[in-house]
Amino acid sequence: MLKNNLKWAKKNIPQDLKIWKELISEVDWKDVGKKLKKDFEATKERITDEVKTVAAMSGSERVDLLVNGEKHLGRLYQSGKIAFTRREWKGVEGTARDFVGWLKIWGAMSAMVMKDPISIAEGLFEYRWFSSYLALPAFADRNNLGLRGPHVTMANELFLPVFRYGADMIATLLMADERLGNNPKIREKLLLFDEMTMSQMMAGFPNLEGIPYQLMPVFLVSEIDQLICIPYIDAVESFGLPSDTCPVPTSECGAAIMDALPHCGLGFISTSTPCDGSDMATSYQDRRFKMPTYPLTLPVRYDDEDTVDCGAEDMKRCIKWVEDLTGEKWDWDHYFEVIRRFNEQTNYEMHKWEINKTPYPQVIGPAYELFRKWSYEMDGGLYPSTHKTFKKIDKMMDRAYEKRMQPYRAPIRHRAIVWSCPAHYYANFSNWLQNCWGIGVLVEMESLNFTKMLNTDDKEEAIRDLARLYERMVMRKHTNGGHVHVLEELWKQVEEFNVDIVIMYQHVCCKTMSGLQGLFDEQARERGIHLIWVEHDLMDPRTVSRRDMRSKINNYMVNVFQEEPLDPSLVEFEDDVTW
Amino acid sequence: MKDLKHLIYFEGLLENANNPLIEQARAEGKLAVGYTCFHMPEVLLNLDNCFSVRLRAPNTGSMDIATYYMSNYTCEFCRALLERSFEGGFNFLDALAGVDACAEMNRCMENIELQNLIPNEKFFVTHADIPYKVEDFTIAHYVRQIKNRVLSRLNEVYGVDISDESIRKAVNEHNEVCRIITEIGNLRKQPNPPITGYEFHVLNMVTYCCPKYLILDKLKETLTEIKKRKPDAKPWYRARVALVGSEVDDLGFTKLIEDSGALIVADRFCFGSTPGREEIILNDDEDALTQVCRHYLEVSECPRFMSNEKISQRRETADRLAREYGAEGIIFEQIKFCDFWAFERALASHVQEAEYGHPVLSIDRPYNARSSGQLRTRMQAFVESLEIKRIQKGGGSPQC
Numbered sequence: 001m002l003k004n005n006l007k008w009a010k011k012n013i014p015q016d017l018k019i020w021k022e023l024i025s026e027v028d029w030k031d032v033g034k035k036l037k038k039d040f041e042a043t044k045e046r047i048t049d050e051v052k053t054v055a056a057m058s059g060s061e062r063v064d065l066l067v068n069g070e071k072h073l074g075r076l077y078q079s080g081k082i083a084f085t086r087r088e089w090k091g092v093e094g095t096a097r098d099f100v101g102w103l104k105i106w107g108a109m110s111a112m113v114m115k116d117p118i119s120i121a122e123g124l125f126e127y128r129w130f131s132s133y134l135a136l137p138a139f140a141d142r143n144n145l146g147l148r149g150p151h152v153t154m155a156n157e158l159f160l161p162v163f164r165y166g167a168d169m170i171a172t173l174l175m176a177d178e179r180l181g182n183n184p185k186i187r188e189k190l191l192l193f194d195e196m197t198m199s200q201m202m203a204g205f206p207n208l209e210g211i212p213y214q215l216m217p218v219f220l221v222s223e224i225d226q227l228i229c230i231p232y233i234d235a236v237e238s239f240g241l242p243s244d245t246c247p248v249p250t251s252e253c254g255a256a257i258m259d260a261l262p263h264c265g266l267g268f269i270s271t272s273t274p275c276d277g278s279d280m281a282t283s284y285q286d287r288r289f290k291m292p293t294y295p296l297t298l299p300v301r302y303d304d305e306d307t308v309d310c311g312a313e314d315m316k317r318c319i320k321w322v323e324d325l326t327g328e329k330w331d332w333d334h335y336f337e338v339i340r341r342f343n344e345q346t347n348y349e350m351h352k353w354e355i356n357k358t359p360y361p362q363v364i365g366p367a368y369e370l371f372r373k374w375s376y377e378m379d380g381g382l383y384p385s386t387h388k389t390f391k392k393i394d395k396m397m398d399r400a401y402e403k404r405m406q407p408y409r410a411p412i413r414h415r416a417i418v419w420s421c422p423a424h425y426y427a428n429f430s431n432w433l434q435n436c437w438g439i440g441v442l443v444e445m446e447s448l449n450f451t452k453m454l455n456t457d458d459k460e461e462a463i464r465d466l467a468r469l470y471e472r473m474v475m476r477k478h479t480n481g482g483h484v485h486v487l488e489e490l491w492k493q494v495e496e497f498n499v500d501i502v503i504m505y506q507h508v509c510c511k512t513m514s515g516l517q518g519l520f521d522e523q524a525r526e527r528g529i530h531l532i533w534v535e536h537d538l539m540d541p542r543t544v545s546r547r548d549m550r551s552k553i554n555n556y557m558v559n560v561f562q563e564e565p566l567d568p569s570l571v572e573f574e575d576d577v578t579w
Numbered sequence: 580m581k582d583l584k585h586l587i588y589f590e591g592l593l594e595n596a597n598n599p600l601i602e603q604a605r606a607e608g609k610l611a612v613g614y615t616c617f618h619m620p621e622v623l624l625n626l627d628n629c630f631s632v633r634l635r636a637p638n639t640g641s642m643d644i645a646t647y648y649m650s651n652y653t654c655e656f657c658r659a660l661l662e663r664s665f666e667g668g669f670n671f672l673d674a675l676a677g678v679d680a681c682a683e684m685n686r687c688m689e690n691i692e693l694q695n696l697i698p699n700e701k702f703f704v705t706h707a708d709i710p711y712k713v714e715d716f717t718i719a720h721y722v723r724q725i726k727n728r729v730l731s732r733l734n735e736v737y738g739v740d741i742s743d744e745s746i747r748k749a750v751n752e753h754n755e756v757c758r759i760i761t762e763i764g765n766l767r768k769q770p771n772p773p774i775t776g777y778e779f780h781v782l783n784m785v786t787y788c789c790p791k792y793l794i795l796d797k798l799k800e801t802l803t804e805i806k807k808r809k810p811d812a813k814p815w816y817r818a819r820v821a822l823v824g825s826e827v828d829d830l831g832f833t834k835l836i837e838d839s840g841a842l843i844v845a846d847r848f849c850f851g852s853t854p855g856r857e858e859i860i861l862n863d864d865e866d867a868l869t870q871v872c873r874h875y876l877e878v879s880e881c882p883r884f885m886s887n888e889k890i891s892q893r894r895e896t897a898d899r900l901a902r903e904y905g906a907e908g909i910i911f912e913q914i915k916f917c918d919f920w921a922f923e924r925a926l927a928s929h930v931q932e933a934e935y936g937h938p939v940l941s942i943d944r945p946y947n948a949r950s951s952g953q954l955r956t957r958m959q960a961f962v963e964s965l966e967i968k969r970i971q972k973g974g975g976s977p978q979c
Contacts, residue, residue, distance in 0.1 A: 236925075239925055239926075239929070240924070240925035240926075240928065240929065240941055241921060241922065241925040242913075242915070242921045242925075242943055244652060244915070244916055244921070245918055245921050245922065246918070249922070253922075270885065272711045272885060275682060275918075276681065276682050276883070276918040276919055277918050277922070279711065279883060279885050279919075280882065280885075280918060280919055280921075280922030280923065281922070282885045283882075283885070283890050283922070283923070283926055284922070284926055286887065286890070287926070293887065295711065295712055295885050295886045295887075297710065297711035297712055297717075297885065297886075299708045299710075299720070300679045300708055300709075301679050301706060301707075301708035301724075304708065304728075306723050306724070306727055307708050307720065307724075309716075309719075309720065309723075310708075310710065310716060310717060310719075310720035313716040314716070317714075317716075479682075480679075480682070481679070482679075482685075482689070482706065483686075483689045483693065506650075508652055509652065511652065511653050511654070511682055511683045511686075511916065511918060512682040512683075512686065514649060514650035514652050514653050514686075515648075515649045515650075515653055515657070515682065515683055515685070515686020515687065515689070515690070516648075516649075516686055516689070516690075517647075517648065517649060517650045518647045518648030518649065518690075519648065519690065519693060519694075
């Protein structure tokens with residue numbers, strides 16, 4: 001392993017140093033000096049302004065600031081900068097809670113580094129995407145904006161297992177990467193699968209390490225750093241792919257073309273889910289990955305029970321393929337143990353929905369949204385530590401509900417649901433909605449997944465349930481298999497959650513959703529529901545920027561609702577390059 | 580070359596989706612079953628008193644209403660069909676046999692269904708689930724879907740005979756058309772073919788869009804005529820090309836290509852003859868439905884199939900056709916906003932050039948291409964590049 005690290009260093013360090021030297025020699029130091037001076041002056045001006053604001057406050061306002069934190073979050077953003085000016089002041093309690101969460105995140109990141117410091121350090125230079133993970137604490141800050149009290153802790157607790165999982169995955173990939181760690185012990189048990197499928201099959205192979213291959217280099221990082229997928233997209237578009245395809249498969253193909261994925265893995269399970277673009281990415285990836293591939297292809301019309309046989313048979317053959325490839329045997333006991341845990345987690349999830357349907361919703365916001373998607377698809381009951389998080393959040397949520405607490409500093413003025421695929425590059429859009437306009441997003445389409453209790457005693461039926469689950473992976477549950485899953489389902493959820501606003505994402509490249517655009521519009525009008533269309537391009541902020549997304553809401557709230565924002569500093573600000 | 584006797588008649592049949600032969604067949608008590616995709620086995624829509632109509636929307640103008648319902652980011656073919664449905668252009672349909680293979684077409688059909696755009700009382704839309712790879716269990720799945728979602732519905736709603744005997748009869752009739760089209764198509768392999776790509780496109784498309792029993796006589800007569808036809812001594816074209824890609828029902832597009840100096844000798848696109856006009860050979864050991872379904876899955880060249888052998892099959896078919904028909908280059912085309920062909924075209928065009936050695940023109944195009952000056956320029960440039968390549972190789976006339 002060390003030998004491989006040295007080989008990498010010998011190959012890369014001299015040329016990297018040469019590049020660094022050239023870069024440094026080309027720096028205009030006078031210009032750097034000017035910029036630093038300008039930044040210093042801007043900081044000075046901001047601090048002066050903040051001091052003046054506090055000085056002008058009455059005594060009660062100061063107490064409120066001390067206890068409940070600041071109200072104007074727009075001042076945290078600085079034009080042309082990737083980071084916030086500083087962290088949010090959430091009041092004494094909130095800030096203390098947030099600091100604990102912040103420490104835990106750094107702890108998770110440090111633990112990752114300690115697994116194999118050399119490979120991790122080399123990975124930082126080998127892979128562009130890896131450096132974006134250094135912005136993880138900033139990501140948490142951004143997604144916790146406006147939260148107060150125990151809700152700060154809940155958000156951080158929800159983030160933590162996702163971050164720990166991510167850190168583990170990165171460490172494993174880099175340690176196994178033949179260019180870096182090349183660790184044979186890890187390599188011989190590493191099975192890769194498409195990030196657009198579920199992970200529960202790994203429950204039957206406890207001795208294997210299953211990794212959603214593109215998750216770390218593409219999917220998750222695109223939520224942390226809004227600009228990270230641009231090179232991937234450009235690479236594959238320059239190859240001839242039209243720009244109207246979904247940025248997820250586009251970025252995956254681009255990452256494969258750019259060789260941005262670590263070289264490791266015994267084999268790869270590709271998938272037809274969730275949609276047409278993902279299906280098509282297979283041919284690009286297969287060409288680059290150069291490893292045995294099993295195409296796991298689940299029926300689309302999943303409501304039709306006649307299709308289950310096909311899905312179940314494919315699951316069986318995929319399991320057999322894994323057994324033949326790795327020499328491992330499917331372990332029913334372990335599988336059932338994991339699925340029992342997963343079923344329990346589904347109950348916890350449904351409890352969250354029940355609470356959010358009441359006038360006192362509790363677990364809302366980006367942390368919940370990310371955790372839900374991740375736990376349903378990637379954790380899948382596999383990690384006992386996540387189960388502890390479910391239990392802890394459940395208790396905290398019940399306590400907060402009993403006290404009728406509000407999650408954000410600003411009150412919820414409108415109850416909303418988010419429908420269609422959300423923009424990765426604006427992961428914290430829902431807390432902007434709340435902080436700026438008091439639009440509380442109670443649930444989003446991608447959280448409302450399969451809730452059937454999966455069979456844990458009959459082997460044949462268990463495989464059929466596994467197929468049913470895979471057919472209903474996060475996005476596919478709604479966007480495929482017929483209009484009833486997305487059109488009629490929306491009105492059902494609108495009623496159950498008692499919402500007055502639907503934030504209707506219009507992912508401009510998602511043809512599945514676009515095909516029903518007019519019917520959504522008409523049916524919302526018939527029902528008297530405020531349906532606000534918000535365009536975005538999933539992973540490409542150049543098409544529709546965060547600011548453009550916000551302007552859709554601003555226009556609607558000002559012109560239709562004729563309301564004043566709760567936080568005017570958040571109405572207009574620039575964050576085109578902010579992480 | 581002398582004009583084909585029935586060409587104007589055939590062109591006339593393609594001027595509207597609802598052509599006089601469809602009206603005649605309906606007047607005779609036949610049932611019109613619409614479909615849009617190769618995944619829906621055409622031959623099974625011709626059982627008993629049914630006849631299949633592959634839907635298209637010729638002379639499409641504005642698509643404003645369909646764009647409102649499906650946005651301007653979706654495939655124009657789908658939108659054109661929806662617009663035509665709003666206009667009443669498909670009111671002759673008794674059923675619409677859909678497949679949930681392509682999300683955009685599925686949404687198009689859902690719009691037709693939910694908005695009750697076809698006023699026939701018994702009209703129904705069905706959506707069959709289609710496999711992504713060809714294996715024993717996926718064939719069984721496909722058979723189940725076609726049986727439950729299409730055949731049984733036709734039987735329940737209209738009393739259509741869906742027996743094994745009925746299927747075998749339909750296959751025989753289907754094969755007769757296939758043999759004629761294949762025979763005509765094979766003439767394109769000649770150094771100086773007696774038929775143009777445009778003419779072939781017209782003939783082939785008529786077989787998709789009209790009741791087959793009503794065109795058979797004229798098709799046979801046309802075959803005899805083409806066999807005897809004398810091509811011009813000096814070929815009119817400057818290069819021979821294969822056309823590969825997504826659906827092309829726009830005669831203006833093939834005309835545009837040939838007006839630019841390229842003869843289309845091989846057609847590997849949806850609405851083309853490969854696949855689509857291969858004979859279905861049945862044995863007596865297995866039920867006809869399974870054999871038909873297997874045939875369609877095996878010959879399909881749809882990029883939706885994601886298993887390695889199907890990906891290779893698509894590449895090898897394009898290469899084989901180009902070689903067999905003497906194409907000097909391949910035009911890879913894709914209708915705009917088609918996700919499947921967007922990905923397939925970008926990679927396959929690269930593969931054909933880099934690994935199979937074919938000069939390739941890779942384009943995306945609107946549903947109606949005839950007015951596109953940009954496309955014409957690209958075609959002309961491609962033809963020139965093929966000519967230059969031939970000269971560099973020391974070749975002379977295009978048929979060499």
